[in-house]
Each structure stands twice: as C-alpha cells, then as structure tokens.
Amino acid sequence: MPWFLYLLECADGSVYTGIATDVAARFAQHASGTGARYTRSHKPVQVLAQFELADRASASSAEYWVKRLKPDEKRALAAGARSLESVLPAPPASAEPEAEAPA
Known part of the structure; x- marks a missing residue:
C-alpha cells in the first residue's frame, strides 16, 4: 500500500x-480539528502537494527531512x-565488486 508525504x-x-x-481523508481530519495538534491552532486551508512513496518507512524518512526545510523551501x-529527491539524503553508494589483483 503506498504512503504519501x-x-x-x-x-x-x-x-x-x-x-x-x-491524503483527502487526513486533510478532512486536520480541517475538522481532529488531526495533528499543530493544525488545531494553525487552520489548514489547502493541500499544496502530495508525493507517493513506496511504504511507511520511506514516507516517515521523507517527512523527517522535509520538516527541516524552511517554509519557502517547502513551497x-x-x-x-x-x-523530493533533492531534499532527501543520497542513497548509499552501491557496493561494486573489487577487481581481483593479479597473482
């Protein structure tokens, strides 16, 4: 099941x-005051963007990095x-097999 940031x-x-x-159902929760604590005091007006991710772990990781952006960077x-990829840390370099040294 895909997750969305x-x-x-x-x-x-x-x-x-x-x-x-x-996202639509979650926005409705935020708008009705039953979402996150932050949106209870900062009324949400609209969804600016949504990004599909493979799973909850990927979505949580992306959320971690995006939350560190300034508002103008989020916009x-x-x-x-x-x-989104420009915000996330680079994936680890793939391990290439080492060339064998001549005997």
Whole structure:
C-alpha cells in the first residue's frame, strides 16, 4: 500500500508536513480539528502537494527531512521548483565488486 508525504497550506501562511495513506481523508481530519495538534491552532486551508512513496518507512524518512526545510523551501518543493529527491539524503553508494589483483 503506498504512503504519501503531503504539504498543507495553513491560514497563517505556515506549511504543515505529514504522511498518510489517504491524503483527502487526513486533510478532512486536520480541517475538522481532529488531526495533528499543530493544525488545531494553525487552520489548514489547502493541500499544496502530495508525493507517493513506496511504504511507511520511506514516507516517515521523507517527512523527517522535509520538516527541516524552511517554509519557502517547502513551497518550492510543492511548486515543483525542487524535487523530493533533492531534499532527501543520497542513497548509499552501491557496493561494486573489487577487481581481483593479479597473482
């Protein structure tokens, strides 16, 4: 089942970052005041962007890195000026087999 990283525009101009399997349902929770504590006091206005990820672990990792961005950087991500991959740490280098030394 895919998970999504999503960015919400809040009424005060802040940008909230979260993860969910159903972004529309989660937005409805935030909008009704039953979502995260942050969105209870920073009313969400709209979903700025959502990014599909393979699983919860990938979504949680992406959320960790995106939450560290400044609001203008999150807006650039939402607008497509930055890719999600540009925010995430580079994957570990693949282990290439070492060449055998001549005997």
